[in-house]
Amino acid sequence: MATYLFWCGNVTVDFVMLQGVRFLVFLTLPLTIVVLVSSSALTVWFDRFAYDLLNQYYASVDYRPKDVVLIDIDQESIDRFSGWPLNRGIHAEVIEGLSSAEASSITYNVAFIGEDVDNKLGDKRLVDAIKQSGRVILPLIAENGRELKPLNAAELPKAVMGHADLSLDEDEYLRRSYLYAGMGFPRWPSLALASLHVYAPVKADDFSGLRTPYLHVGFSKLWSRDYELLLPFGLVSFDQHVLRYPLWALLDGSVPKDKLRNKAVFVGISAPAIENKLKVLPQKSFFSTEIHAFLFSTLNRGYTLSPSLSVWAVTLGILATLCWGLFLAKLPVGWRLVGFCMALLLAGVPVWLLSLGYWLSMMPMLAGVISISCIFAVGRLSGLLLINKKAPD
Structure with a gap:
C-alpha cells in the first residue's frame, strides 16, 4: 500500500512539473514579443497616440493660472x-x-x-x-x-x-x-x-x-x-x-x-x-x-510628466503576461483567480503612475497579454479539432 501511495505521489509531482514546463514553453513566445515590442516603432506610435488622446481629453480641464x-x-x-x-x-x-x-x-x-x-x-x-x-x-x-x-x-x-x-x-x-x-x-x-x-x-x-x-x-x-x-x-x-x-x-x-x-x-x-x-x-x-x-x-505648482525607462514597461509587461497566462491555464480555480486579480492590478499601474506624474508605456503589456491569449486560443482550438478527428463516426 505504501509503495502504491509513493508511486502515486511521484506521478502527481511529475504531472505538475510537466504542466509547469509546458506553461513556460507557452510563455516563451509572448515574453519574447514583450521585449521586442518595447523597443519597436509600434510602442513609439502607440505612446504618441495615447498621449495625444489624453491631451485632448484633459484640454478641457479648468486650469486658471494665478502666477x-x-x-x-x-x-x-x-x-x-x-x-x-x-x-x-x-x-x-x-x-x-x-x-x-x-x-x-x-x-x-x-x-x-x-x-x-x-x-x-x-x-x-x-x-x-x-x-x-x-x-x-x-x-x-x-x-x-x-x-x-x-x-x-x-x-x-x-x-x-x-x-x-x-x-x-x-x-x-x-x-x-x-x-x-x-x-x-x-x-x-x-x-x-x-x-x-x-x-x-x-x-x-x-x-x-x-x-x-x-x-x-x-x-x-x-x-x-x-x-x-x-x-x-x-x-x-x-x-x-x-x-x-x-x-x-x-x-x-x-x-x-x-x-x-x-x-x-x-x-x-x-x-x-x-x-x-x-x-x-x-x-x-x-x-x-x-x-x-x-x-x-x-x-x-509641482506638476511634471516624466517618461519612464523602457525597462519598467518591459518588467510590467512580463509580470502582466505571466499573471494572465496563469488565469488562462488549466489550473485550479484559486490559482486562476489570483492570476486574474494580479493582472487587473498590474493594468492599473500606468494609470496610478500617471496621477503621480510618470508616463509608463502600456504597449509591451498589451502585446504580451494579446499574444498569450492568442496562443492559448489556438492551442485549445487545435485540441478540440484533434478530439473531433479522433472521435468515431
Whole structure:
C-alpha cells in the first residue's frame, strides 16, 4: 500500500512539473514579443497616440493660472511702433515698466542676436535696464553648431540665461521638453526652469525628468539635452484663462500695476507673420512663449510628466503576461483567480503612475497579454479539432 501511495505521489509531482514546463514553453513566445515590442516603432506610435488622446481629453480641464501674465508682442504693437524688429529702446522701456510694477520675474523671449549697429544707444539702454532690474531671463539659442547669447555678449550682468529649445517629434508635433540643454553639455536650464530660479528659487531645485544616457564618456559636441519631460496636459485651458495684455497697452500705461505685481511675466511674439506656431494638438497650435509660460506654471505648482525607462514597461509587461497566462491555464480555480486579480492590478499601474506624474508605456503589456491569449486560443482550438478527428463516426 505504501509503495502504491509513493508511486502515486511521484506521478502527481511529475504531472505538475510537466504542466509547469509546458506553461513556460507557452510563455516563451509572448515574453519574447514583450521585449521586442518595447523597443519597436509600434510602442513609439502607440505612446504618441495615447498621449495625444489624453491631451485632448484633459484640454478641457479648468486650469486658471494665478502666477503668470503674458505680454504679447502682437501685430498691432509692431505696427504702432518701429516695425519688426522693434527698436531695442522699446524693449528696454518694457523691462523698466515691468520692474517698476514689481514683477517677480521677467522672461523676455526675444533673441537679441548681435548688436544693433544703427542704434547703439538702444543697446546700451537695454543692457542698463536688464542690469537694473536683476530679474530678467533671456533666451539662449544654438545655430550652426554654436551658442548665440543675447547682444553678442559673453556675459550680461544680472541677466539669467535659459535655453529656448522646443524640439518637435518626427510628425512635427510638440510633446516633450528638456529641463537642461546646451552645446557639448546640457548646462543651461530651460527658459521655464530659469524663470523659476528667479521667481521661486526654493522650488527650482526640485525637478524630475528622464536622464539622458551618455555611456560615461560625456555628451557630444552637438546640441545635447537632458532631463526629458513630456508636455503636461492642460495647455489649452491655460491659454484660455491666463491673464495677458498687448505690449502697446503696457507702454501706454493701460495695464494696472497690481496685475503685474509679484507675477512671473512672459514677454514674447504673438504675431503669425513673425513667428510660426507650434502644433500640440490636431486642431490647436501655440506660440513658443505661451508654451514656456505654461511649462513654468506647471513647474511652479509641482506638476511634471516624466517618461519612464523602457525597462519598467518591459518588467510590467512580463509580470502582466505571466499573471494572465496563469488565469488562462488549466489550473485550479484559486490559482486562476489570483492570476486574474494580479493582472487587473498590474493594468492599473500606468494609470496610478500617471496621477503621480510618470508616463509608463502600456504597449509591451498589451502585446504580451494579446499574444498569450492568442496562443492559448489556438492551442485549445487545435485540441478540440484533434478530439473531433479522433472521435468515431
